[in-house]
Amino acid sequence: MAGGHRLLLENARQVVLVCAGGERFLTRDALRSLAVLEGASLVVGTDGLIKAIGPADVIRRQFSGETFEEIIDCSGKCILPGIYLFFSKTLQVLAGATYMEIHQAGGGIHFTVERTRQASEEELFRSFQQRLQCMMRAGTTLVECKSGYGLDLETELKMLRVIERARRELDMGISTTYCGAHSVPKGKTATEAADDIINNHLPKLKELSRNGGNTVDNIDVFCEKGVFDLDSTRKISQKLNFHGDELHPMKAAELGAELGAQAISHLEEVSDEGIVAMATARCSAVLLPTTAYMLRLKQPRARKMLDEGVIVALGSDFNPNAYCFSMPMVMHLACVNMRMSMTEALAAATINAAYALGKSHTHGSLEVGKQGDLIIINSSQWEHLIYQFGGHYELIEYVIAKGKVIYKT
Numbered sequence: 239m240a241g242g243h244r245l246l247l248e249n250a251r252q253v254v255l256v257c258a259g260g261e262r263f264l265t266r267d268a269l270r271s272l273a274v275l276e277g278a279s280l281v282v283g284t285d286g287l288i289k290a291i292g293p294a295d296v297i298r299r300q301f302s303g304e305t306f307e308e309i310i311d312c313s314g315k316c317i318l319p320g321i322y323l324f325f326s327k328t329l330q331v332l333a334g335a336t337y338m339e340i341h342q343a344g345g346g347i348h349f350t351v352e353r354t355r356q357a358s359e360e361e362l363f364r365s366f367q368q369r370l371q372c373m374m375r376a377g378t379t380l381v382e383c384k385s386g387y388g389l390d391l392e393t394e395l396k397m398l399r400v401i402e403r404a405r406r407e408l409d410m411g412i413s414t415t416y417c418g419a420h421s422v423p424k425g426k427t428a429t430e431a432a433d434d435i436i437n438n439h440l441p442k443l444k445e446l447s448r449n450g451g452n453t454v455d456n457i458d459v460f461c462e463k464g465v466f467d468l469d470s471t472r473k474i475s476q477k478l479n480f481h482g483d484e485l486h487p488m489k490a491a492e493l494g495a496e497l498g499a500q501a502i503s504h505l506e507e508v509s510d511e512g513i514v515a516m517a518t519a520r521c522s523a524v525l526l527p528t529t530a531y532m533l534r535l536k537q538p539r540a541r542k543m544l545d546e547g548v549i550v551a552l553g554s555d556f557n558p559n560a561y562c563f564s565m566p567m568v569m570h571l572a573c574v575n576m577r578m579s580m581t582e583a584l585a586a587a588t589i590n591a592a593y594a595l596g597k598s599h600t601h602g603s604l605e606v607g608k609q610g611d612l613i614i615i616n617s618s619q620w621e622h623l624i625y626q627f628g629g630h631y632e633l634i635e636y637v638i639a640k641g642k643v644i645y646k647t
Contacts, residue, residue: 246301269579277293288607351393362396363400379644414455417457500521506538513542529555616635
């Protein structure tokens, strides 16, 4: 095969680059318009990286003597970066009562912990695989996957092995987050749970990583009233990604900024001071519109964050109290309920989400040298992916990861 090229996408009505100058993230001032090419083509090499993007006639001449494993005619269609999804966990469905009321009554997290401990690795993997496939069909090419429903070392490692198996066997990209500090196990105090994580869980994770076992990209701490307080969070987080303000003003955003956290999620009750601190520290805010919607919470103040220069990302917080596979629907809710523009929402689900995972140097935009993760939609305007609420399954024709078609209609 001449040139070693895997994929040619020809004659797209729009190629939505998102970034065009190697930006690691986009804030409000850079989001007045996205980088979009009209009448363009794109080439991905056999190494899965983007080799060229440009006007269709220029690409045609440049690669006239080349052959490709696959050529897709994108006439009248749009090419966008693959969407990134923060896939938190699996919880008991909530109906009426608040999250913390059910948590304190022994439901929610603890309900799922019991069933996760009982399930075999094969059972967990099959369920996990089916859900990832649903996410992929909605345009997701990179997922953050968390443990956190073991709360003991054995079950947390079981969950991490399942995630690692999916990372090896499936086409979708996976970023692994250890979330053993998701809740305080029954029979322990928060201090005892934190000590167990610090003295037993984290050393074991480091040992496995050194020996080529489970790879953990981030650590997540549920910093929340009645769960892990600021002191416990400080001890556990060790300057890695952790879970910030949930339902109460805990000043977790200020702590995350102080510790150099890559990202803090939820933030329904973040303070003005926390917002400023996150902007200054370049700590991304992962906002979860489905969680606020389904649990009837106050919406995160996305406009305030954007106005202050915070790096805003979007996630689904997928679990039975936010049971949504679809990032296009998350982006739509962000626009309607959090007053974000469609441009801001797309950047939040691509380049800024990649930044929150520490991957925006390789993912999150369509640029030469980045990974060839993208989607093709049957529309002449990219905005329809967000505008047509619930219509993304009809719009998305191809989902591509590393230049390989992993889903097509």
